[in-house]
Amino acid sequence: MKIQLKRINNDYHFELKNERGHITYIDSKAMVGGHDLAPSPMEYVLMGVAGCSAIDVISILKKQKQKIKDYRAEVDGTRVEIDGAKPFKEIDVTVYLEGDIAPEKAKRAAQLSFKKYCSVSKTLEPTAEIKYKVVVNNIEI
Incomplete structure (x- = not known):
């Protein structure tokens, strides 16, 4: 099982993709410097x-x-x-x-x-x- 992570912005918003090509996103909450654009x-x-x-x-x-x-x-x-x-x-x-x-x-x-x-x-x-x-x-x- 393998996941690839790619940074999207200059903070903590990331794109993640699995081996089958499914994409999801991660971000951090605004209170810790993120933009709350996706689940933590x-x-x-x-x-x-x-x-x-x-x-x-x-x-x-x-x-x-x-x-x-x-x-x-x-x-x-x-x-x-x-x-x-x-x-x-x-x-x-x-x-x-x-x-x-x-x-x-x-x-x-x-x-x-x-x-x-x-x-x-x-x-x-x-x-x-x-x-x-x-x-x-x-x-x-």
């Missing part, structure tokens, strides 16, 4: 958690013939300063599912994602506690 690198980390777990959960539920009408997630990261850096200390994920889905299957799919399959979560696990909850058809399970 740490926001992309949280997006990675959301996306990785979504792919896992949906894949698991599809294999179990569950009918997913809608999938959303909210991810909230708490950071702590350590020697000038601010890594995530805790990440809270809420998965919202709608459809003809057995609640126990949804809960098990999320558990498998966060504890076993999600490479992003597993990468962060040594330094950040990742907690999750699942809401199916507006009922937390």
Whole structure:
């Protein structure tokens, strides 16, 4: 896996491209000298958690013939300063599912994602506690 980064302006706005040619952008917040033209690198980390777990959960539920009408997630990261850096200390994920889905299957799919399959979560696990909850058809399970 390889990513290329190219500086766009004289500050902190960058273009990133993967090996398949997909392009995205990164910038820093204005308060630290950027122009807030794109998500920050740490926001992309949280997006990675959301996306990785979504792919896992949906894949698991599809294999179990569950009918997913809608999938959303909210991810909230708490950071702590350590020697000038601010890594995530805790990440809270809420998965919202709608459809003809057995609640126990949804809960098990999320558990498998966060504890076993999600490479992003597993990468962060040594330094950040990742907690999750699942809401199916507006009922937390």
